Amino acid sequence: MLASVVERTIDTWYDEKGTPPAKREEMNGFRPNCLQAKAGYKARPLDGIWAAGPFLHNGSVPSLFDLLSPLSERPKTFCLGLRSYDPVKVGYKTDCAEGTFTVDTGIPGNTNVGHEFRGTGSGGSGIIGRGLSEQERWDLVEFLKTL
Ligand code: HEM
Numbered sequence: 351m352l353a354s355v356v357e358r359t360i361d362t363w364y365d366e367k368g369t370p371p372a373k374r375e376e377m378n379g380f381r382p383n384c385l386q387a388k389a390g391y392k393a394r395p396l397d398g399i400w401a402a403g404p405f406l407h408n409g410s411v412p413s414l415f416d417l418l419s420p421l422s423e424r425p426k427t428f429c430l431g432l433r434s435y436d437p438v439k440v441g442y443k444t445d446c447a448e449g450t451f452t453v454d455t456g457i458p459g460n461t462n463v464g465h466e467f468r469g470t471g472s473g474g475s476g477i478i479g480r481g482l483s484e485q486e487r488w489d490l491v492e493f494l495k496t497l
Contacts, residue, residue, distance in 0.1 A: 357383050400495050403441035404430065410455050410462035413441030414494050418487040420468045427454050440491055 360383070364374050405411040413436060416424045431450035434443040446452065455462040464476035471480035482490070
């Protein structure tokens with residue numbers, strides 16, 4: 351439906367402007383108006399990621415530093431609900447206090463596995479890169495703050 355509406359809208363614009371076929375092809379990027387990505391989970395852009403914690407699609411990792419750490423070092427439980435920000439690890443503070451609730455990553459749907467930098471990075475489910483030294487993680491956190 352969306353593709354059809356978009357196509358009609360574009361064609362109407364081309365018709366109104368009298369755009370010749372060759373120019374239309376060029377402006378279409380020489381590709382059909384359809385989904386270009388293969389089937390798979392599409393990661394969001396990382397612009398403003400410093401403000402988007404907790405991380406991963408299910409909010410199961412509280413900070414960017416934790417996300418760059420191996421699963422064994424990610425918090426298994428943490429509290430959410432505070433509005434105080436942690437500019438060091440980059441994410442909301444996870445202290446438990448009145449009004450907060452506990453995220454338990456052991457509950458189905460809350461799992462914090464995947465997107466892991468571990469070992470040589472040469473295999474394993476959810477492993478996307480080699481293990482990062484602590485300094486490399488802090489350096490990446492600094493970079494991510496700038497996006
Ligand atoms: C140093 C390299 C990388 C950095 C700093 C990085 C950073 C991030 C961050 C911060 C997120 C969380 C986004 C959010 O919570 O909204 C994310 C998500 C994601 N990244 Fe990466 N990433 C890196 C490499 C990769 C690689 C190599 C892949 C694929 C092979 C990948 C695939 C994904 C996917 C699929 C998600 C979404 C996961 C989800 O929401 O559960 N990333 N990345």
